[in-house]
Amino acid sequence: MAAAATESGVSRWQYLDHIRRTRGPFNQDSDVSEEALATLDKTKILVIGAGGLGCEILKNLALSGFKDIHVIDMGTNSYALAPDTIDISNLNRQFLFRKDDVGKFKAEVAAKFVEKRVQGVKITPHNCRIQEFDEDFYMQFQMVVCGLDSIEARRWINATLVNMVDMENQDSLKPLIDGGTEGFKGQTRVVFPTLTPCIECQLDLYTPRAAVPLCTLATIPRQPEHCIEWAHIIAWDQEKPFPSLDKDDPEHITWLYRKALARAQEFGITGVTYSLTQGVVKNIIPAIASTNAIIAASCCNEALKIATTAAPSLGFEESYMMYSGDDSIYTNTFKYEKKEDCAVCGEVAKPLEVNPNWTLRELLDSFSTKADLQLKKPSIRAEGKTLYMQFPPSIEEQTRSNLDKTLKEGLGLDVNHEVAVTDPAFPALTFRFILRFA
Amino acid sequence: MTEIVMSQTPPILHGPTEKEKKYDRQLRLWAASGQAALEAANILLVNSGAGTVGVETLKNLVLPGKFTIADDAIVNEADLGVNFFLDESCLGKLRSECCTKLLQELNPEVQGEWFPKKEVRKTHLVDQDSCAGILDLRSTLESSSTFTLIMYTHPIKEELLSIIKSYATEHKTPLVAIHSAVDTHPEVEKTTDLRLLNPWPELVEFSREMTKDIDALDDHEHGHLPYVVILLHYLEEWRQSHNGQNPISYNDKTAFSKFVLSKARTNNPEGGEENFQEAATAINKNIKAPELEPGVQEIFNHQVSDEIERRSSFWVIAKAIEAFYNKHGCLPLPGALPDMKAQSTVYVKLQSIYKTKARQDAQEVLETARALPGGKDVDPAEVDLFCKNARFVKLINATPTSENLDAIFDAETMNDEAAEAMKVETDGAFTLPMSNLFIYLALVATSHNIASTADEIMSSITGLIPKAAGSQRVLEASQEVARAAGGELHNISALTGGMVAQEVIKIITKHEKPGSLANLTIRHIHTISPFWLEKAGDVIVGPQTLCGNARLDVRQLLNVA
Ligand SMILES: [Zn+2]
Numbered sequence: 001m002a003a004a005a006t007e008s009g010v011s012r013w014q015y016l017d018h019i020r021r022t023r024g025p026f027n028q029d030s031d032v033s034e035e036a037l038a039t040l041d042k043t044k045i046l047v048i049g050a051g052g053l054g055c056e057i058l059k060n061l062a063l064s065g066f067k068d069i070h071v072i073d074m075g076t077n078s079y080a081l082a083p084d085t086i087d088i089s090n091l092n093r094q095f096l097f098r099k100d101d102v103g104k105f106k107a108e109v110a111a112k113f114v115e116k117r118v119q120g121v122k123i124t125p126h127n128c129r130i131q132e133f134d135e136d137f138y139m140q141f142q143m144v145v146c147g148l149d150s151i152e153a154r155r156w157i158n159a160t161l162v163n164m165v166d167m168e169n170q171d172s173l174k175p176l177i178d179g180g181t182e183g184f185k186g187q188t189r190v191v192f193p194t195l196t197p198c199i200e201c202q203l204d205l206y207t208p209r210a211a212v213p214l215c216t217l218a219t220i221p222r223q224p225e226h227c228i229e230w231a232h233i234i235a236w237d238q239e240k241p242f243p244s245l246d247k248d249d250p251e252h253i254t255w256l257y258r259k260a261l262a263r264a265q266e267f268g269i270t271g272v273t274y275s276l277t278q279g280v281v282k283n284i285i286p287a288i289a290s291t292n293a294i295i296a297a298s299c300c301n302e303a304l305k306i307a308t309t310a311a312p313s314l315g316f317e318e319s320y321m322m323y324s325g326d327d328s329i330y331t332n333t334f335k336y337e338k339k340e341d342c343a344v345c346g347e348v349a350k351p352l353e354v355n356p357n358w359t360l361r362e363l364l365d366s367f368s369t370k371a372d373l374q375l376k377k378p379s380i381r382a383e384g385k386t387l388y389m390q391f392p393p394s395i396e397e398q399t400r401s402n403l404d405k406t407l408k409e410g411l412g413l414d415v416n417h418e419v420a421v422t423d424p425a426f427p428a429l430t431f432r433f434i435l436r437f438a
Numbered sequence: 439m440t441e442i443v444m445s446q447t448p449p450i451l452h453g454p455t456e457k458e459k460k461y462d463r464q465l466r467l468w469a470a471s472g473q474a475a476l477e478a479a480n481i482l483l484v485n486s487g488a489g490t491v492g493v494e495t496l497k498n499l500v501l502p503g504k505f506t507i508a509d510d511a512i513v514n515e516a517d518l519g520v521n522f523f524l525d526e527s528c529l530g531k532l533r534s535e536c537c538t539k540l541l542q543e544l545n546p547e548v549q550g551e552w553f554p555k556k557e558v559r560k561t562h563l564v565d566q567d568s569c570a571g572i573l574d575l576r577s578t579l580e581s582s583s584t585f586t587l588i589m590y591t592h593p594i595k596e597e598l599l600s601i602i603k604s605y606a607t608e609h610k611t612p613l614v615a616i617h618s619a620v621d622t623h624p625e626v627e628k629t630t631d632l633r634l635l636n637p638w639p640e641l642v643e644f645s646r647e648m649t650k651d652i653d654a655l656d657d658h659e660h661g662h663l664p665y666v667v668i669l670l671h672y673l674e675e676w677r678q679s680h681n682g683q684n685p686i687s688y689n690d691k692t693a694f695s696k697f698v699l700s701k702a703r704t705n706n707p708e709g710g711e712e713n714f715q716e717a718a719t720a721i722n723k724n725i726k727a728p729e730l731e732p733g734v735q736e737i738f739n740h741q742v743s744d745e746i747e748r749r750s751s752f753w754v755i756a757k758a759i760e761a762f763y764n765k766h767g768c769l770p771l772p773g774a775l776p777d778m779k780a781q782s783t784v785y786v787k788l789q790s791i792y793k794t795k796a797r798q799d800a801q802e803v804l805e806t807a808r809a810l811p812g813g814k815d816v817d818p819a820e821v822d823l824f825c826k827n828a829r830f831v832k833l834i835n836a837t838p839t840s841e842n843l844d845a846i847f848d849a850e851t852m853n854d855e856a857a858e859a860m861k862v863e864t865d866g867a868f869t870l871p872m873s874n875l876f877i878y879l880a881l882v883a884t885s886h887n888i889a890s891t892a893d894e895i896m897s898s899i900t901g902l903i904p905k906a907a908g909s910q911r912v913l914e915a916s917q918e919v920a921r922a923a924g925g926e927l928h929n930i931s932a933l934t935g936g937m938v939a940q941e942v943i944k945i946i947t948k949h950e951k952p953g954s955l956a957n958l959t960i961r962h963i964h965t966i967s968p969f970w971l972e973k974a975g976d977v978i979v980g981p982q983t984l985c986g987n988a989r990l991d992v993r994q995l996l997n998v999a
Contacts, residue, residue: 010514010515011515012518012519015488015519015520015925015927016925016927016928018923018925019925022923024917025913025917025918026914026918056932059522059932060928063520063929064927064929095497095544098543099546116525117522117525119518119526216779222786267782267786268782268783268786269782269786288943290498290935291936293498293932293933293935293936294936294940295936297930297932297933298933300932301927301929301930325937
């Protein structure tokens, strides 16, 4: 990396090189030989996501001396068929995109921009879903940095990296650095797969947004959001003003807004606006550039520390840094414990409390809101027999009748029976549970 | 979070405007009025040193407003390794001009300006001996329309700083100093003030009316009593059996919570009542001894130094709020009511009782303020804002003495010993944040001469606090700060730039408390190695270990430098 110094004695990477060549009180044992310094040039790093966080991450890695960067951008959720393209609402936060770029692939535009600005860095874009690549693809990188807004994609890459670890082969262990933001808040996490707590171990940190009870929506709304959800869930279904709801169609949103507004007026509730309607219906997470800047910088700082040992990184002791700018600035780092019943990196089945009188359908529905599961399309087996499978259609049909049977009477399940749950979003995972009756 | 104020009549078939679409994600965080304030903002960055952190800050702020960069450095190779808003073609040109142009390219609606217009000499501002740059700054300030906010980066020449400060005093411009490490106002636990221990007659009447035959209510009515009403009702019963005392202590609160839960009906189809659950959960946060936050107390205790300060609207309103507090034993009601299980009509009625009371309180404060010297033209909107945030207002400027430096040093050293002990005792399961005072001290020592050696930093610190000489953490901090040798690492600059931008946004959109509109010194990490990132992060912050006062003192410390 060390570019030749110019006449003035100033070289391009002098600030970074100086830190790397000079041991400090906290990295007394670091190797600061020229050979050790040169390894950064050969480090191949993967960035997942080219949105608000991803743009910042690419810029920061390029200016941290990483030379070989790949970026995957897969779209706003992993079920999306097409890679994400640039939308006008991206322009103000995603500083690598210009008006002319609207409609182009994010990964491509971002890669090209940073390559042009920072001499000597090579950035390879991939416009597809992370699930389209196999282990061989991920094996080529030394590290993965995630800047995603999808929990599902995080869980997928986490499970993949954990499964890839082969104790015989040191290179199979790929540190995962994960950043996330919401409004003025954010977090950075570092996972050394199989060695330190993984994303799945910490899944209960992302509590799915508590759904408002239907009865509140239907009979006792109190907040503008309740009126909007009513229009969205109940009124739309009853009246079907358009064949299907397109959340990007202003006409549809306007219909919902009017319905919600009328309902709000009926109950004397204020605060229903077009913008709020859109926000609730599309579940838009407010985002600002500065929070992305903070979290991305913190992620890349961890990447640099891991790659260079210039200072101790997050991971083995504290592994989670939270940041909140909501009220002044607050940050703290935490140590998490690995969960031995983690579906990804643990060994044992987890106890699951159920009501014996539930139907199988009720049990499966509960998996979507359970903080440590969050499964949308679960299939379930117990004691060697299939209770319900979402795919293929023939099996689905054969097992559908089980959905309305109760767990104990109908299906013969009992305390200490083990059940195995799978979901097409995480093909590599089996969630094992030991039943307990509440 | 700020309510989103937007037109009630959306464009039917056109949807939001292009501009609304572009700023959609941030409009969701602050009102359209906040957005307008950002658009009207005119920000000056006085840049120096390695120069990246200020530019990264501006990048996060690039909004349709205006910005100006004053920086007479000439772009060299090292700039290209750390600053994203420069490229090969900038080598040898003015850094101010090049950064302005590449920032402006981010958003065609933004207006960017730079100074000086011509190269003055081929060195950085700090290295300069002549006053050419200083004269420039003076004329920059004179020839520009008034700045909304000025940011400057350390190290900075004292002459430049004094020009900036006198401009700020004259125009009441918030100043943001960007150096290194950490500081903003402390976190105060967020609570909504429901005034359960000090209710006003309308609230009491409303609640009594709903609960006068509480046991005769049918299950539906009983299960939809709002928790505010439940708590007011059972607080009355509690006081009757506890010599008129409220449940304030931890034990009493626990007992009261059990008492409330015991009143929930369980013989209904649901086998319990959600609203009583909500009530029990709300006890801890909402039943509190009427104590003032230390920051508020300090505002009340503050002696204004001169007539100009006395007549500033901030102090006039503060005085009026103090008068309110002395008269009623509580601060003005903020007025917000959290969501809770209730019938729609009941909730809306309760909401309006809180809102009406908040308006009355603000009106009373406004009248008091207007009767005070200098208060004739106090803006009702400012009074409203102050009343809503009265519990969080803090004093930021204060003068230090060497005794309290010593006391802070002792307290922070003790904090670290406790943190160490905790870590050993719990085998790392619980950690207390380590103090950041030592990092501060090391950074402050490099305010005007960033490339100091560890020894120079140490001797500057021990000059202020002799007993720091034997401290291992001070030594380590000095070594680590010296290690950076005045350079910037891009990640640290980007991180700091993000934090500064967040604070600036809060100041400009007034999302933040009015107290912080006083001159604000933000020092974040930027000259130091990555290690400090999470360590300083730990330390900045933990309200558990750094009490509000200690932090105010740390701020005083910074003003010494
Ligand atoms: Zn795990």
